[in-house]
Amino acid sequence: MKKSMVSALTTAIVVGAASTAFAANNPFTDVPADHWAYDAVSQLTADGVIEGYGDDTFKGNRNITRYEMAQMVAKAMAKNTSGADKALIDKLAAEFSAELNNLGVRVSNLERNADKVQWHGMMRYDYGSVRYDKHPLQNNEKTKNNENTVTLRLEPTxxxxxxWKVKGRLDSYLEMSKDAPTYGCNGNVVLKRLWAEGKYGNTMVRFGKMPVTIDMDIMFDTQFSGAQVQFGNKLKTTxxxxxxxxxxxxxxxxxxxxxxxxxxxxxxxxxxxxxGFTGWLGKLNAGLGYHHLSSNDFHYMLGYDKNGKEDQMNTLTAKGTYHFDKNIALQGNYGQNFSADAYNKSGSIVLGYKEFENFDTTNAGQWGMALAYRHVGQNVGPTPTYTLDAGTKGWEISCLANIMPHTYIWLKGVTGKTLIGNHDYKELFGRIEWQF
Structure with a gap:
């Protein structure tokens, strides 16, 4: 890591603030009195944190080495600091622990690990309204189901x-219209994912309960328990x-x-x-996947097996996203379950503007939109990403917008038909998410 001496002052000014409220005389000829760092340079010189060069210059615009920065941190550690000042110095000590050890400055294990656990997360509000003219699982009755859900998610690393790293995900859900927990969480925070992850060159190894990763949109936007290996560079295998x-x-x-x-x-x-296999071919990002599952539950699924004896799922999926430019892309998905007798195919085609890899939630003002046609066979993907219900086909229009930094809204509208009976199906969906 290299940075200029002047920018390094932003991490070292705390030492001057901790020692005295008045700046000393500036000994350097190349730091004028009207420079933004004049007071900090003067104070840190008086405190003995920085020394400059023998020709009475500071040379604040040149790059410094990690060793030089460690010298500044070592001198800062020798000062009597507390509170926020000490916390900042401890973080710097953790970053430069190897260099400090070479200087003979001992850094405790606690200091070295002080900044090794990070938390990210989000809070989101979802509104959904799903309407069937004749619901195939509810005696072909006309149904309308509205949900107002709040989700809290915490993701430690x-x-x-x-x-090696250890990662996790903790979720809690609340159905606002009932002022009660939902999704079986009983009002508690639920441990959804927890896994250890090791990276060696182009190989990643994971153990625990982790994202499926393969075919997240059309098949498995969820997690499984076990082991995962990813390897490769231009062609990645999972x-x-x-x-x-x-x-x-x-x-x-x-x-x-x-x-x-x-x-x-x-x-x-x-x-x-x-x-699964994924890779780039020019402007095309393509993937191919195969999934095998075995469970007695498949015997009893609607339209899965005529004889009620099939306990396997064997699904092949293919996906491609062609990028016309950095913002506009066309994506196609296809999946087929060769073990199911009916409703065994899924597919979609999506034309999107910043709806794929390039939507950035960091800054306000970002936006994207997409038009899609989807056919979602209920016996193919157990947990597809789409809000479009399994067992339906239809058109979907959606838009994303960043209304504030790290805050976006997502709106969708769907009109289509059920695969069983070809009856009307409609859906409205809205989300606002705050990320931290």
Missing amino acids: AEVNDH INAGRFNLASGNQYYAYGRRQAADAGDSDDAASYQAI
């Missing part, structure tokens, strides 16, 4: 060593093996689980294996 909880699946999977439970044959934790 802890550095173990140079190669291999998953473990268990997948079908309780997180769509309403048709929920129906199959209930029927299996009634028959005393429930097996919600499916055995799971998958392999």
Whole structure:
């Protein structure tokens, strides 16, 4: 790490503030009295934190080495500081611990690890209204379901060593119209994900409960328990093996689980294996995936198996996103479950403006939009990303906008038909998310 001496002062000014309120005389000829750093340079010189050069110059615009910065930190550590000043110095000591040890300055294990746990998260409000002219799972009755949900998500990352980290995700949900918890969390914060992650060159190894990663949009926008290996550079290969909880699946999977439970044959934790490949070919970002699951619950899913004996899912998926330029892209997805007898295909085509990789939530004023046609067979993807319900097909229009830094809104409207019976289906969806 290199930075200029002047910018380094922004981390060292705290020492001057801790020692005295008045600046001393400036000994350097190249720091004029009207320079923004004049007082800090004078004070830090008087405190012995910086020394300059033998020709009475400071040379504030040149780059400094990590060793030179460590010398400044060592002198700052020798001062009697407390509160926020000490916290800043401890963080600097953790960053420059190796250089400080070479200087003979001992940094405790606590100081070295002070900044190795980071927390990120978000709070979001979701509104959804789903309307069926004839609902295939509710005696073909006309239904309308509205939800007002608040979600709190916390995502810690802890550095173990140079190669390994531990990551997690904690969620809590509240149904506002009922002023009550939802999604089975019972009002508590639920540990959704927890895994150890090791990186060695172009290879990533993960153990625990982690994102599926392969086909997140059309198949598995959720997590599984087990192990994952990713390797490769231009062509990346991902291999998953473990268990997948079908309780997180769509309403048709929920129906199959209930029927299996009634028959005393429930097996919600499916055995799971998958392999996926992703890579770039010019402006095309393409992917291919294969998923295999095994569970008794598949026997009972609507339209899954005529004979009620199939306990496998074997799904092949393909995805491609062609980038016309940095903002406009066309994306296509296809998936087929070769073990299911019906409703075994899913596909979508999406034309988007900043709806893919290039939407940035950091700054206010960003926006994007997309037009999509989707066909979502209920026996293909257990947990697709789309708000469009499984077992439906139709058109979707959406827009994203950053109304403030780290705050965006997302609006969607869907009109379509059910795959069973070809009846009308409509959906409205809105979200506002605050990220921290």
